[in-house]
Amino acid sequence: MTALFDTVLVANRGEIACRVIRTLKAQGIRSVAIYSEADAGARHVREADLALCIGPASAAESYLSIVAVLAAAQASGAQAVHPGYGFLSENLDFAKALEAAGITFIGPNIEALNVMGDKIRSKNHVIAAGVPVVPGISQPGLTDADLIEAAAGIGYPLLIKPSAGGGGKGMHSVFAPEELPATLATARRVAAASFGDDTLFLERLVANPRHIEVQILGDNFGHVVHLGERECSLQRRHQKVIEEAPSPLLSGMNDGGTIRARIGAAACAAAASVNYTGAGTVEFLVSDDNPEEFFFMEMNTRLQVEHPVTEMVARVRGEALDLVEWQLRIAAGEKLDFTQEDVTLEGHAIEARVYAEQPADGFLPATGTIVALDESVALRDGVRVDSSLARKLEITANYDPMLAKVIAWGTDRHEALDRLDRALADYVVLGVPTNIEYLRLLLADPDVQAGHLDTTLIERKLPDMTFRHVGTQEYAAAALVARTGDKAGAVAHGVAPPSRPWGRADNWRIGESAPWRSSWAAPGRTGVVTVSGAHAKSGTEGSDVVRVSGLGESPQEVAASWDGYHVAIAGNSVFLGNGGWSVALQRLDRDEATARMLAGMERDADVADPQLRSPMPGTVTMVNVATGDQVVAGTVLLAVEAMKMEHQLVATMAGTVHINVGVGALVKAEQVLAHVVPDEINAVISPEGE
Incomplete structure (x- = not known):
C-alpha cells in the first residue's frame, strides 16, 4: 500500500469535519482543524490534533477565504487538504493555490474541477461522451431577455438553475411565463450572494421526476468504478431531506439491474471524460413514468452529504468501504x-438529515444552545450517527442549519425504515428546534413506505401534515420541573437544589400546604399560560394535580408529570421532548407576564400587524422599497437570509411603508425591520386637500 500523508488539514466545519477527522485518526494521520471565531467551541475543534483560528464568523472571511485556509495549511505543515463538501470543496482557484504551494488537494484534478464545476460547461461536455441531458438552454452569458x-x-x-451552484441553492421552478422575470431576478441575486456568480440557465422541468445519483471512484491511472446508486428524491426546495441506497425504484423493477448497470456506466463515462480522480457523484433525473429514460444533471466533484448510505450497502469482495x-x-x-465486478450491494440504508429549523413555522432556520443531547442510538445494530453536536454548543445563524445525520441499515428497506424511525424517536436534542418530528412524519407517509417517491412529494404532502403543538400536559410538566428541578434530573444540567428552605421553588412552609402559581410562554405565542396548584407534602411530587389556564379554553385540571419526557433547564426556560418532538417553555416573571397580556389586548387577533419583524436572525439581502413608498398588501418589502435560506417579508396591508434597515444589516429574530402606516390612518393625518 502506498504511504499516506503524515498531516492533513480539514478545510471545513460541522459534522463533515468530524467525519473526516475520524478516518484520519483511524489511519494514524495527524489532523488539523480550522475554525472561525464563532466556532471556537465547536466539536471538530476539540477532536482534531491541532486547531487554528482563521478569521471571524463570516464565512467569506474564514472558511471561504483561500488566503486564510492556505496560510493555515502552511503553518500546520499539512501535506494535504481535505475540503469536505460545500465551502471551497469545488473551488478551482483553491485547488490551483494548493497545487502552487505544493500541497495535495484531496479531490479531483484541475481539469475535472474546471469542467464539472460549471453546470453549463459540464452539460455541454458530457453530451460529447454520449451521456443524455435534459432539454434546455445552457450557454455562458445569457441575459434575462x-x-x-x-x-x-x-x-x-x-x-432556473445557477451555473456555479450546488445543493439546490438558487434553483427555482417556474410554471407560467408571467412568473419568469421576477423569479430570474431572485435567482440571480441568490446565485451572486451564494457563489459570487449570477450566471443562470434553464432546463425543462421533468414530470414526476426522481433524483438518482451514482457514487464513483476514479484513480490516477484511468480506472473508474461506480458503487451503485442513491435515491435522493425526497427534497424540499431542491434540498435533500431523506436519502437511501439502493433506489427503491430500480430495486422494485424486473429489469432494475439492467437500468442500474446503464446508469452506472453513464456515470463512469461522464467521470472518465474529465479523467476524474477521487470520490465523486454523478446526478441524474429519472422519469418515474419511464425509468429507462434518465438525464444527466450535474457532477459533484467532492464527497456528498449522503455518502454514508453508500458506505453501508456497498461491498468490495464482501468488505465495506470507507470513502474518505x-x-x-x-x-x-x-x-x-x-x-x-468486485462491487456488490448488500441490504438497504436510509439517511435522515437533522436540521436546526422549525417545520411547523415554514421551516424557518432556528438558533439556540444545546442543553441536552443523547446520541446513544448510534450504539444500536445497523444505526450510525454523523454529528457535530455537543452539550453547550451554540447554534448560530452564520452557517448551514444541518446539525447531524442519522443513518440506518437493514437487510431490506422495511427493516431500514423501521430502525431509522426508532432511532429518530430516541435521538435527543434539546435547546434548539429541530426537524426530527417532521422526519418521522415523512417516513411514516404511505407513499414513502411503499417507495413511491418523486421530487415533488414533500411539497404535495406538507399541507396535510399535522404537527404536534404544546398542550396542557407540557405546561403542567414544565411547571412541575421548575418547582422540583433537582428531582427531574436537572442537576445534571447545572441546576443545583437550593440549600435553604426559603430558597426553594415549591412554596414549602411550616403548616398547611401553600398554593403556587407560575406563568409561561411558548415560542410564537404572545399569550400567557398560568399553571397553579398546591404543593403536596406526602412525597407525591411528579404527579401533582394542577390547573392550567390561558390556552383559549376553559381551565383544565391535569396530573402534572414529567414521566416520558426528556427534560432540561437553562436559565428561565424548561425544555421538554419525547418521540422526536420538543418544546422550550419560558417561565415569566410578573412584569413579563403583564407586558405580554397587555400586548395581546392591544390588537385583535384577526387584525394584520403593521410591523414587519424578522422571523429569524440573519442578514438583510434585499430592500425592495424606500421609506415613504405606497405599497399594497402582498408587496415584497425586503428579504433576510440565514443558514442558506432567504425569507421575503411582505406588507400585510396597504399604506405607506417605513424601512428601518438597509442591505447588509445584521438583524435579530423578532426585530422590527419595517412598518406600514395604513391608508385610513394616512387619510386622517393628511386630509384630502391639505
Whole structure:
C-alpha cells in the first residue's frame, strides 16, 4: 500500500469535519482543524490534533477565504487538504493555490474541477461522451431577455438553475411565463450572494421526476468504478431531506439491474471524460413514468452529504468501504485495487438529515444552545450517527442549519425504515428546534413506505401534515420541573437544589400546604399560560394535580408529570421532548407576564400587524422599497437570509411603508425591520386637500 500523508488539514466545519477527522485518526494521520471565531467551541475543534483560528464568523472571511485556509495549511505543515463538501470543496482557484504551494488537494484534478464545476460547461461536455441531458438552454452569458426568449421554446414548466451552484441553492421552478422575470431576478441575486456568480440557465422541468445519483471512484491511472446508486428524491426546495441506497425504484423493477448497470456506466463515462480522480457523484433525473429514460444533471466533484448510505450497502469482495479512506489513498497515488465486478450491494440504508429549523413555522432556520443531547442510538445494530453536536454548543445563524445525520441499515428497506424511525424517536436534542418530528412524519407517509417517491412529494404532502403543538400536559410538566428541578434530573444540567428552605421553588412552609402559581410562554405565542396548584407534602411530587389556564379554553385540571419526557433547564426556560418532538417553555416573571397580556389586548387577533419583524436572525439581502413608498398588501418589502435560506417579508396591508434597515444589516429574530402606516390612518393625518 502506498504511504499516506503524515498531516492533513480539514478545510471545513460541522459534522463533515468530524467525519473526516475520524478516518484520519483511524489511519494514524495527524489532523488539523480550522475554525472561525464563532466556532471556537465547536466539536471538530476539540477532536482534531491541532486547531487554528482563521478569521471571524463570516464565512467569506474564514472558511471561504483561500488566503486564510492556505496560510493555515502552511503553518500546520499539512501535506494535504481535505475540503469536505460545500465551502471551497469545488473551488478551482483553491485547488490551483494548493497545487502552487505544493500541497495535495484531496479531490479531483484541475481539469475535472474546471469542467464539472460549471453546470453549463459540464452539460455541454458530457453530451460529447454520449451521456443524455435534459432539454434546455445552457450557454455562458445569457441575459434575462435571452432566457425569457428561450423559455417559450423549452416549454413550461421549467427550472432556473445557477451555473456555479450546488445543493439546490438558487434553483427555482417556474410554471407560467408571467412568473419568469421576477423569479430570474431572485435567482440571480441568490446565485451572486451564494457563489459570487449570477450566471443562470434553464432546463425543462421533468414530470414526476426522481433524483438518482451514482457514487464513483476514479484513480490516477484511468480506472473508474461506480458503487451503485442513491435515491435522493425526497427534497424540499431542491434540498435533500431523506436519502437511501439502493433506489427503491430500480430495486422494485424486473429489469432494475439492467437500468442500474446503464446508469452506472453513464456515470463512469461522464467521470472518465474529465479523467476524474477521487470520490465523486454523478446526478441524474429519472422519469418515474419511464425509468429507462434518465438525464444527466450535474457532477459533484467532492464527497456528498449522503455518502454514508453508500458506505453501508456497498461491498468490495464482501468488505465495506470507507470513502474518505479511499479519497486519501487515491490522492496519495494509490491505484484502485478492485474492478466493477468486485462491487456488490448488500441490504438497504436510509439517511435522515437533522436540521436546526422549525417545520411547523415554514421551516424557518432556528438558533439556540444545546442543553441536552443523547446520541446513544448510534450504539444500536445497523444505526450510525454523523454529528457535530455537543452539550453547550451554540447554534448560530452564520452557517448551514444541518446539525447531524442519522443513518440506518437493514437487510431490506422495511427493516431500514423501521430502525431509522426508532432511532429518530430516541435521538435527543434539546435547546434548539429541530426537524426530527417532521422526519418521522415523512417516513411514516404511505407513499414513502411503499417507495413511491418523486421530487415533488414533500411539497404535495406538507399541507396535510399535522404537527404536534404544546398542550396542557407540557405546561403542567414544565411547571412541575421548575418547582422540583433537582428531582427531574436537572442537576445534571447545572441546576443545583437550593440549600435553604426559603430558597426553594415549591412554596414549602411550616403548616398547611401553600398554593403556587407560575406563568409561561411558548415560542410564537404572545399569550400567557398560568399553571397553579398546591404543593403536596406526602412525597407525591411528579404527579401533582394542577390547573392550567390561558390556552383559549376553559381551565383544565391535569396530573402534572414529567414521566416520558426528556427534560432540561437553562436559565428561565424548561425544555421538554419525547418521540422526536420538543418544546422550550419560558417561565415569566410578573412584569413579563403583564407586558405580554397587555400586548395581546392591544390588537385583535384577526387584525394584520403593521410591523414587519424578522422571523429569524440573519442578514438583510434585499430592500425592495424606500421609506415613504405606497405599497399594497402582498408587496415584497425586503428579504433576510440565514443558514442558506432567504425569507421575503411582505406588507400585510396597504399604506405607506417605513424601512428601518438597509442591505447588509445584521438583524435579530423578532426585530422590527419595517412598518406600514395604513391608508385610513394616512387619510386622517393628511386630509384630502391639505
